[in-house]
Amino acid sequence: MSRKAKIQRKTKETNISVEVNLDGKGKYQIKTKIGFLDHMLEQLSKHSLIDIKVFAKGDTHIDLHHTTEDTGIAIGEAIKKAAGNRKGIKRYASSIIPMDETLTRASLDISNRPYLIWKVNLKVEKLGEMDTELFKEWFQAFSQAAGITLHIENIYGDNSHHKIESCFKALA
Secondary structure, eight states: OOOEEEEEEEOSSEEEEEEEETTSOSOEEEEOSOHHHHHHHHHHHHHHTOEEEEEEEEOTTTOSHHHHHHHHHHHHHHHHHHHTTOTTOOSEEEEEEEETTEEEEEEEEOSSOOEEEEEOOOSOSEETTEETHHHHHHHHHHHHHHTOEEEEEEEEOSOHHHHHHHHHHHHO
16 A cells, blocks of 8 residues: 655645655655755654655745745645555654754644644744744644644753754654
8 A cells, every 4th residue: 555645735825745655765855945944844754754745835025934834734734645544553652852952752643633732942033044933833734734633842952953853853
């Protein structure tokens, strides 16, 4: 059984195509035109071993919100579609990931009852060109579209880059 999916999401603000292969090797092609988001999605692919292709065009001349949120939705939809009836997938999982001085926990329930708990405090307003408040938006959009209850908690850490990167790696 092939656990692959393609999603095309086109709105007034964005045009996003996503392909996933749940049985991949962590290969990725990511082009959202948001450098830090690309880096995080590459980490998600690499550490989850899910092959992910994302090509996004959005109204980034206004801000990065729509592209960030819609990318989370499209990836979540693709993963949900690829998982099909979820046969052979463990319903519950938890991971604690260290990254330098940072420690982050992600716990999830693939229940088709989406919910996000986000306990991540960041000291800075931007990482690269990206507003740090958009990371919660990405995880919220992803968990809703994927049908996953997701708890992300940064236990400790100082560097905001490390905190966010450990969140994506813990999700992986």
